[in-house]
Structures are given as C-alpha cells and as structure tokens.
Amino acid sequence: MSASPYLPVLIFAVISVLFVMVSFVVSALLRPTKREPLKETTYECGEVPIGDTRIQFHFQYYMFALIFVIADVLTVFLALWALDFQPGFSPVNILMFVFTGLLVAIVLYALKKEELIWI
Amino acid sequence: MIDYLPGGMLPIIVMILGSLLIAAISFWVSNRVLASVSIATMLVTFARLFILLSQPSLLGQSFGGVLTEDAFAVVFQLIFLSVAFIAVLYSVKYIDDDRNQGEYYSLLMLSVVGMMVVAASTDLLTMFVGIALTGLASASITAFRKHDRTGAEAAMKFYIVSALSAGLALYGISLVYGLAHSLQFSAVSAYFASNVTPSSPEFGTAMLAMVLLIAGFGFEIALVPFHMWAPDVYEGSPTPVSGVLTSGSKKVGIAALFKIFVIALIAFRAEWGPLFAVLAILTMTLGNVAALRQQNVKRMLAYSSIGQAGYMLISLPVFAAAMSDPSSYGSLATLSISYGIFQIMTHSIATVGAFGIVAVMSTSIAGPDVDGFRGLFKSNKILSLSMTIFLFSLLGMPLLAGFDSKLLIFSAAVGGSLISGYSWLIWLAVFGILNSAVSLIYYIRVVRNIYTDTGTPAPAFRLPRLSLLAILIAAVAVVVIGVYPDPFITACNHAAQALMSEL
Numbered sequence: 001m002s003a004s005p006y007l008p009v010l011i012f013a014v015i016s017v018l019f020v021m022v023s024f025v026v027s028a029l030l031r032p033t034k035r036e037p038l039k040e041t042t043y044e045c046g047e048v049p050i051g052d053t054r055i056q057f058h059f060q061y062y063m064f065a066l067i068f069v070i071a072d073v074l075t076v077f078l079a080l081w082a083l084d085f086q087p088g089f090s091p092v093n094i095l096m097f098v099f100t101g102l103l104v105a106i107v108l109y110a111l112k113k114e115e116l117i118w119i
Numbered sequence: 120m121i122d123y124l125p126g127g128m129l130p131i132i133v134m135i136l137g138s139l140l141i142a143a144i145s146f147w148v149s150n151r152v153l154a155s156v157s158i159a160t161m162l163v164t165f166a167r168l169f170i171l172l173s174q175p176s177l178l179g180q181s182f183g184g185v186l187t188e189d190a191f192a193v194v195f196q197l198i199f200l201s202v203a204f205i206a207v208l209y210s211v212k213y214i215d216d217d218r219n220q221g222e223y224y225s226l227l228m229l230s231v232v233g234m235m236v237v238a239a240s241t242d243l244l245t246m247f248v249g250i251a252l253t254g255l256a257s258a259s260i261t262a263f264r265k266h267d268r269t270g271a272e273a274a275m276k277f278y279i280v281s282a283l284s285a286g287l288a289l290y291g292i293s294l295v296y297g298l299a300h301s302l303q304f305s306a307v308s309a310y311f312a313s314n315v316t317p318s319s320p321e322f323g324t325a326m327l328a329m330v331l332l333i334a335g336f337g338f339e340i341a342l343v344p345f346h347m348w349a350p351d352v353y354e355g356s357p358t359p360v361s362g363v364l365t366s367g368s369k370k371v372g373i374a375a376l377f378k379i380f381v382i383a384l385i386a387f388r389a390e391w392g393p394l395f396a397v398l399a400i401l402t403m404t405l406g407n408v409a410a411l412r413q414q415n416v417k418r419m420l421a422y423s424s425i426g427q428a429g430y431m432l433i434s435l436p437v438f439a440a441a442m443s444d445p446s447s448y449g450s451l452a453t454l455s456i457s458y459g460i461f462q463i464m465t466h467s468i469a470t471v472g473a474f475g476i477v478a479v480m481s482t483s484i485a486g487p488d489v490d491g492f493r494g495l496f497k498s499n500k501i502l503s504l505s506m507t508i509f510l511f512s513l514l515g516m517p518l519l520a521g522f523d524s525k526l527l528i529f530s531a532a533v534g535g536s537l538i539s540g541y542s543w544l545i546w547l548a549v550f551g552i553l554n555s556a557v558s559l560i561y562y563i564r565v566v567r568n569i570y571t572d573t574g575t576p577a578p579a580f581r582l583p584r585l586s587l588l589a590i591l592i593a594a595v596a597v598v599v600i601g602v603y604p605d606p607f608i609t610a611c612n613h614a615a616q617a618l619m620s621e622l
Contacts, residue, residue, distance in 0.1 A: 109142055109143060
C-alpha cells in the first residue's frame with residue numbers, strides 16, 4: 001500500500017479526536033467525585049449566579065463583533081502583505097493602501113453610525 | 120502583468136466610490152443632496168459606458184483575468200444602470216420620510232455594482248462574488264422600513280433564499296473546479312469539450328454540478344420550481360426596490376446563466392438544452408396563470424415577471440439546438456442569445472416604469488390594489504397613459520418594445536424548430552404565444568380600471584417632478600425601442616457576439 005500524501009492529515013485527525021476522548025476519560029478516572037448543590041450551578045467566574053442563563057445580549061455587542069470582523073480580515077491580508085513586502089511605489093503597495101484605507105473608512109463609518117444608536 | 124487600472128473598469132470604480140461617498144456624507148446632508156450625488160454618479164457612469172460602447176477599441180480590456188469589459192458586459196451594465204437610475208429618480212419622494220436615507224442610495228448602488236461585476240466576470244468565483252454582493256445589498260434594502268412587518272418578513276425570506284441559492288451555486292462551482300482545475304469560463308469550456316463525454320467517469324459529477332448551478336441560479340431568477348419566494352419578497356419590499364429586484368436582480372441570474380451555460384458548460388448542451396426548455400415552459404405558464412387572480416398590483420407584477428423570465432429562457436434551448444447544427448443555422452446561435460438580451464432589456468424598462476407608477480400612487484409598502492387604479496385617468500392623464508404603455512409593452516402590443524422582443528424571441532424558437540431533430544422547439548413558441556394571450560386578461564384588468572369611472576373618488580396622490588421624469592423616461596424608452604428597435608438590436612447582437620467570442 002502506497003502512503004498517500006494525505007496520510008499525515010488522517011493520522012493528525014485521529015490523534016486530535018483521540019486526545020480529547022482520552023483526556024476526558026483519564027481525568028474522570030483520576031479525580032475524586034463529590035457532588036454538591038453549589039457545584040451544579042452555572043459557572044460565573046466564581047460568583048453566585050444571578051438570573052437566567054439565557055439572557056439577550058444587547059444589540060451593540062453584535063455591532064462590535066461585526067466591526068471586529070473587519071479587523072480580522074484586515075489582519076489576514078496585512079500578514080500576507082508583510083511576508084512579501086517590498087518598499088516603493090509598486091501597484092501592490094498602492095492597492096494595499098487603498099484597501100486598508102477603505103477598511104479604516106468603513107470602521108469609522110460604523111462607529112459614527114453606532115453613535116446614533118448608542119444609548 | 121496585470122493592468123491595475125484599465126479604463127474599462129472605470130464604470131464599476133466610479134459606482135463604488137459614489138456609493139461609499141453617499142454613505143460617508145449621509146450624516147450631515149439632506150435627502151435631496153444624497154439623491155443628487157447618486158444621480159450624478161450614475162450619469163458619469165452612463166457617460167463612461169456610452170464612450171466604451173461607441174469606441175470598440177476600448178472594449179475587451181481585462182482586469183487581472185477576472186473581469187473583462189466587453190460588449191456583453193457594457194450592454195448588461197447599461198440595462199442594470201438604467202433600471203437603477205429610473206428607480207432612484209422615483210425613490211427620492213418615496214423615502215422622504217424615512218430614516219437612513221444615505222444607506223438606501225448607497226446599498227442600491229452597491230447592488231448595481233454587484234450586477235455590473237457579474238456582467239463583466241470571466242471567472243466563476245468573480246461571478247459568485249458579484250452575485251453575493253447583489254444579494255446582500257438588496258436583502259438589506261428590502262428591510263429598509265424595518266418596522267414594517269411585511270418588509271421584515273420579505274427581507275428575511277430573501278436573505279435565506281439568497282444564502283441557499285448561493286450555497287447551491289457554490290457547491291456546483293466547487294465541483295466544476297474539481298473537474299476542470301480552473302475557474303475561467305474559457306478554460307472550463309475547453310476542458311469539458313475535450314475530456315468529458317457521456318461515457319467518461321467524470322460525466323456524473325459534471326451533471327451534478329450542472330444541476331446544482333441550475334438550481335442555484337434558478338432561485339436567483341425565480342424559475343418555476345424555485346419561485347415561491349419571489350411574490351412575497353417583491354410585495355414586501357419598498358416599491359422602488361421591488362422595481363430594481365424584478366428588473367435587475369433577476370436579470371443578473373440570467374446573465375450568469377448565459378455566461379455559465381453558453382461558455383463554460385457548452386459541452387453539455389445536449390443535456391441542458393431540453394432541461395431549460397421544460398423550465399421555460401413551466402415558468403411562463405405558472406407565472407402567467409398565477410398572476411390572473413392577484414389583487415395586489417405589486418404581486419401581479421411579480422408573477423408577471425416570473426412569466427416573462429420564461430420567455431427569456433427560450434434563448435438557451437434554441438442556442439443549444441443551433442450549436443448542434445452550425446452548418447445550416449450558424450447565425451441562429453448568436454441571434455438566440457441576442458434576442459434573449461433584447462427581451463431582458465425591454466422587460467426591465469417596462470417593469471421598472473410600472474413599479475414607478477405604483478410607487479407614486481402609494482408610498483406604503485403594500486401599494487395599491489388593482490381596484491385602486493379605478494378612475495386614474497380622471498386624476499392624471501400622463502400616469503394613465505404611461506401605465507397603459509408599460510402594461511401593453513409587457514403584453515406585447517405592436518409599436519411598443521415588448522412586441523419586438525417577443526416577436527424576435529418566438530421567431531428564434533420557430534427558427535430552431537427547423538433544425539432536424541429539434542422540431543419540439545416549436546412548443547416553446549406555441550406556449551409563449553398562448554401565455555401572452557393569458558397575460559392579456561390580467562394586464563387588461565388594470566387598464567380597464569384606469570379608464571373606467573365608477574363614481575368612486577379618483578385616487579389622490581402627489582406627483583413629484585422627479586418621479587414624473589422617471590416615468591416619462593421609461594415610457595419614452597419603451598415607445599422608442601418599439602418604433603425604432605434597430606440600434607438596440609444591433610447592440611444586443613454585439614453583446615451576443617462578444618459572449619460567443621469567449622468560446
């Protein structure tokens with residue numbers, strides 16, 4: 001049987017699935033089990049939980065998440081650009097500046113729009 | 120070496136800059152200024168497109184091998200831009216009392232940018248990006264009046280359907296890429312023509328890709344098994360947006376079908392030709408029959424445009440037949456595509472004009488009923504005559520644009536039926552003509568209401584000058600194309616030749 005080039009991927013996938021299962025099983029075997037009512041509650045950074053688990057997040061968090069996506073996208077492209085950066089006025093550099101400028105303008109627009117719906 | 124700023128890309132770049140500028144200045148200026156910026160941007164783009172069309176040496180520039188501004192692209196871009204221009208003119212009054220006006224113009228123009236990208240694309244992925252841009256932008260403006268429940272429902276439906284259709288199309292595209300190792304239409308076409316025959320093992324995968332692409336773009340065009348969303352969405356959108364959706368977004372799907380099936384999947388014409396013939400007959404029949412009982416005018420126009428999409432589809436099976444027999448009817452292949460484009464052109468302008476009159480008569484989302492047109496002739500003669508012109512053009516009255524295009528597309532079907540082995544193409548023409556007769560019933564219902572005076576009070580509305588201008592532009596265009604169609608047909612012929620030259 002010839003080793004396919006994707007064999008390492010398969011091995012990696014099997015190991016990564018097994019790792020989770022094994023670590024859960026092993027830690028379940030090793031740790032002592034003691035049930036308490038306080039342990040059954042929702043974990044809220046060590047505080048006593050208040051109210052229902054299912055709360056509605058305010059819409060503004062969603063807006064911030066959306067704006068954050070722009071930064072994410074920008075990072076990917078900037079990293080690629082930085083890997084192969086050559087100084088000077090090459091078309092690539094100009095296009096990247098246009099692209100970055102566009103995204104910055106979009107963030108500014110979103111923040112300005114956000115101002116209007118901010119409570 | 121990639122040419123980074125070829126002049127052929129200027130129309131798209133100008134539109135993008137204009138829409139961004141409108142969004143940026145929307146915080147400080149009034150509706151009037153926003154509309155002027157939007158109109159000015161579109162006029163500049165128009166000028167640039169006409170320069171491109173008049174100087175063939177400028178055509179055919181490629182932008183990085185993903186976009187090519189050829190005659191096909193320019194003609195479709197002119198259609199999309201005219202539709203959006205007319206819609207913006209009558210939007211100004213329609214959205215006068217709404218919030219977020221800047222975003223309205225900006226998103227409308229961005230959706231046109233997406234359409235323009237699709238028209239110019241030479242690459243499956245670029246086409247997909249264009250369609251996604253159009254879908255996102257138009258789904259957002261569908262929800263422009265977000266407190267209106269029908270509007271929100273329409274936007275949600277439209278968004279889900281766009282996502283579904285994009286997913287199906289993308290799956291098809293990925294299968295095509297897996298087979299052909301290229302996304303360029305011409306490369307895909309060359310690969311399929313030389314390597315895949317019905318007996319080869321890839322054939323099944325290729326057929327799966329073809330069906331997925333038809334389903335994906337079928338949702339976009341609202342072909343009949345995939346049409347359920349269209350009437351609800353067109354009824355629930357703000358009326359000018361319905362105009363752009365019916366006459367712009369739908370046509371984008373047809374432009375995409377032309378590019379994919381006429382260039383990339385030409386090798387499978389024996390398979391997709393009959394399939395499109397069946398879809399065309401189903402689409403035109405169901406659209407026209409369902410329109411018969413609609414009381415809401417927007418819903419009626421929605422079903423009528425579903426029916427009209429069936430007429431446009433006639434060009435694909437005729438093209439497939441003509442390509443199989445190039446010796447005797449070689450020019451029929453080009454002409455069938457050209458007449459399809461001409462049908463798209465005439466239908467777009469008449470529909471966007473008809474939606475303009477609906478938008479003037481009622482600025483609510485629901486729009487007027489068919490009965491709401493009673494006595495319109497008493498209150499406004501110009502609007503009544505224009506509505507009559509639009510509806511009769513959709514119906515196909517002689518001397519109006521719709522007659523010329525229907526005559527040509529049906530005659531293409533008859534011409535295709537003369538090819539041996541393809542005599543069934545005659546049924547496309549037969550069903551087209553029968554359906555035109557059916558459509559007479561619901562178009563004439565509105566026209567009769569306009570001119571009958573039943574003693575009810577005539578509809579009261581204000582007619583702003585810009586809206587009147589928009590409606591007059593559309594009406595004059597319909598009459599001019601109807602009486603003197605030569606230059607328009609010539610442009611469509613050039614477009615079809617440009618498309619075929621990519622083969």
